[in-house]
Amino acid sequence: MRLVTVLACAFLLTACSVEDAGQETPSFPYFTDEGGRVRDLADVLSPAFEAELTSRLNSAERSYGQQMAVVTVPDLHGYSIDDFSLAYANEWGLGDADRNDGLMILLAPNERRVRIEIGLGLENDFPDDFCQQVIDDQMLTAFVNGNYEGGISAGTDALIARMHAYPSIPANDNQKQTQAEDAA
Numbered sequence: 001m002r003l004v005t006v007l008a009c010a011f012l013l014t015a016c017s018v019e020d021a022g023q024e025t026p027s028f029p030y031f032t033d034e035g036g037r038v039r040d041l042a043d044v045l046s047p048a049f050e051a052e053l054t055s056r057l058n059s060a061e062r063s064y065g066q067q068m069a070v071v072t073v074p075d076l077h078g079y080s081i082d083d084f085s086l087a088y089a090n091e092w093g094l095g096d097a098d099r100n101d102g103l104m105i106l107l108a109p110n111e112r113r114v115r116i117e118i119g120l121g122l123e124n125d126f127p128d129d130f131c132q133q134v135i136d137d138q139m140l141t142a143f144v145n146g147n148y149e150g151g152i153s154a155g156t157d158a159l160i161a162r163m164h165a166y167p168s169i170p171a172n173d174n175q176k177q178t179q180a181e182d183a184a
Helices: 002-021 047-064 082-090 129-143 148-165 170-184
Strands: 038-040 066-072 102-108 113-118
Touching: 038 047, 047 066, 047 148, 066 082, 066 148, 082 102, 082 113, 102 148, 113 129, 113 148, 129 148
Parallel strands: 038 066, 066 102
Antiparallel strands: 102 113
């Protein structure tokens, strides 16, 4: 009888393992693929601001090549902001896979943390000291005053200006794209 019980338990465990094997588990469990370029999981942005910001990010990508996102989270689940933002961006797959040119602003307002995550292909054009300066000079004052939209907007503007100066798609493509948009 004991052998039958052991075999039945082993069968059930195997059946559960086979069923779970068909479901892909994200390597970073706090990533969500719900939403677009702006993912306000901390619920600190208005829908109108999210729509306007999404439009700006999409336009910048078309013009300059880099893919940028903004994510707010209610907490970092015990991770440092560096580890959380890197894992989130990697799970998302931001940027062109060959150019590795994704950018992400991550804000954890409840923990008073913000980070600009940069893909490896952009590290020369968006060095750490530049990103820290954007946070310090453009974002923090607004955040301290509870103005998350203002801080994110100012930081986004600074990053888009840098994208314009250092595009990741060939300059001829930028010029053609800009001319096509101006004609429209």
